Amino acid sequence: MKKNILHSIKNIVTAIVVTLFFSCNNNFDEVQKVGVLQNGPVGEAVDLDLDYTEFKEDTVKLITNLLSPKMLDYSNRNFAFSEFPEGVELIIFDDNGYKTTITSNYAIVYSDTDIIDLRGDVKIASHQKDTLFTEQLYYNQKLEWAFTNEPFLLKSLTSNLKGIGFDSDKNLKEPQVLESSGDFEVEN
Secondary structure (H helix, E strand, O other), X not given: OHHHHHHHHHHHHHHHHHHHHHHHHHHHHHHHHHHHHHHOOOEEEEEEEEEEEEEEOOEEEEEEEEEEEEEEEEOOOOOOEEEEOOOEXXXXXXXXXXXXXXXXXXXXXXXXXXXXXXXEEXXXXXXXXXXXXXXXXXXXXXXXXEEEEEEEEEEOOOOEEEEEEEEEEOOOOOOEXXXXXXXXXXXX
């Protein structure tokens, strides 16, 4: 009789341990899923066409137009950002309505710093037919300033300039070059 009771107790304890083991495993899987969700984006937009406008003197003025096939919103992070994994086209309008177009295959916009990190076939085309080509470029939205430490090619109607390291305003009017070569005009 004692052996039967001892055997029954062992069976019950074994059943409880096995049950606890499997139930903990399921809970651990759920906890892992929660962690994945916290690291993922909090939002996703497709076929994005976003206009940024300002209201001045009883008129609405278009400042920028952002186009992208896909945007992922990571505003749930300590250093919030938006990712454009399928590329971006940013059209910036100046006070006269002229536009400068910036395109790339990939981009990240950092919310706290207003810096855009553009990568892959980056191109800036100004309304004056000046065009900058590079593989990576940063654009400071507050200062309206573009810069890179990567090799670049700047084509204009009168010259071609190649180099490494480039800084300029959004219209490519005030370029500063670290290392350069090519055909260009120098004014005295």
